[in-house]
Amino acid sequence: MSTSLVLASKDYRDDYVRALREGFRRGDQSRMKPGAIDKIDADFDRFLAELTKQTGDILLPNGKLVLRVPQDMCWLVDDRTFIGETSIRYRLNDWLFQIGGHIGYGIRPLYQRQGYGKLILKLALARLKAGGVDRALITCYDHNIASAKVIEANGGSLDNIIDDPRGGGKSRRYWIEL
Numbered sequence: 001m002s003t004s005l006v007l008a009s010k011d012y013r014d015d016y017v018r019a020l021r022e023g024f025r026r027g028d029q030s031r032m033k034p035g036a037i038d039k040i041d042a043d044f045d046r047f048l049a050e051l052t053k054q055t056g057d058i059l060l061p062n063g064k065l066v067l068r069v070p071q072d073m074c075w076l077v078d079d080r081t082f083i084g085e086t087s088i089r090y091r092l093n094d095w096l097f098q099i100g101g102h103i104g105y106g107i108r109p110l111y112q113r114q115g116y117g118k119l120i121l122k123l124a125l126a127r128l129k130a131g132g133v134d135r136a137l138i139t140c141y142d143h144n145i146a147s148a149k150v151i152e153a154n155g156g157s158l159d160n161i162i163d164d165p166r167g168g169g170k171s172r173r174y175w176i177e178l
């Protein structure tokens with residue numbers, strides 16, 4: 001078994017769509033509705049192009065439009081199996097400095113609680129370091145015990161706990177020296 005982090009690619013199309021139908025959700029986003037998944041299934045190339053887009057604006061949860069920061073959208077895979085997703089952002093803007101940080105991640109429900117959360121962050125941190133970042137900010141909701149454990153297992157040092165600007169309670173901000 002060889003688990004690795006690869007750039008998001010249509011090679012994993014079928015299993016990725018299957019994971020979405022099983023309830024895989026990206027980071028803190030909610031579970032996708034069946035209609036939205038049908039649309040992705042019908043035009044996967046378009047979905048992938050949007051997911052991996054490097055230029056243009058992005059609409060923040062606070063309604064502000066800002067320029068996208070450079071990022072890699074990577075998938076944790078094993079052979080043809082999709083296990084999880086991580087977005088690795090090489091620069092922080094004001095929003096990401098407050099919440100979001102350098103790395104977001106999610107593990108497919110079927111594969112949770114088997115150490116893949118810790119692994120995906122470890123691999124993402126290595127990629128971030130290779131991209132020239134030496135101090136990573138990682139954030140999670142205060143109530144997301146699994147995510148906090150994943151961050152702490154990867155050397156996260158708690159900076160502070162803030163009111164999350166997206167609502168939904170408080171969030172933890174951790175730094176990891178790379």
Ligand SMILES: CC(C)(COP(=O)(O)OP(=O)(O)OC[C@H]1O[C@@H](n2cnc3c(N)ncnc32)[C@H](O)[C@@H]1OP(=O)(O)O)[C@@H](O)C(=O)NCCC(=O)NCCS
Binds near residue numbers: 026113116144145147
């Ligand atoms: C957070 C998430 C990535 C963790 O993935 P995972 O593969 O289950 O993580 P691991 O198997 O490496 O487990 C890490 C720790 O969390 C614990 N854990 C996992 N799921 C848990 C849960 N639902 N409740 C409590 N603890 C949990 C594990 O037991 C392990 O604890 P340990 O260090 O004491 O052994 C996963 O739950 C997920 O994708 N959640 C939805 C998206 C999300 O919240 N992303 C993070 C946004 S910041």
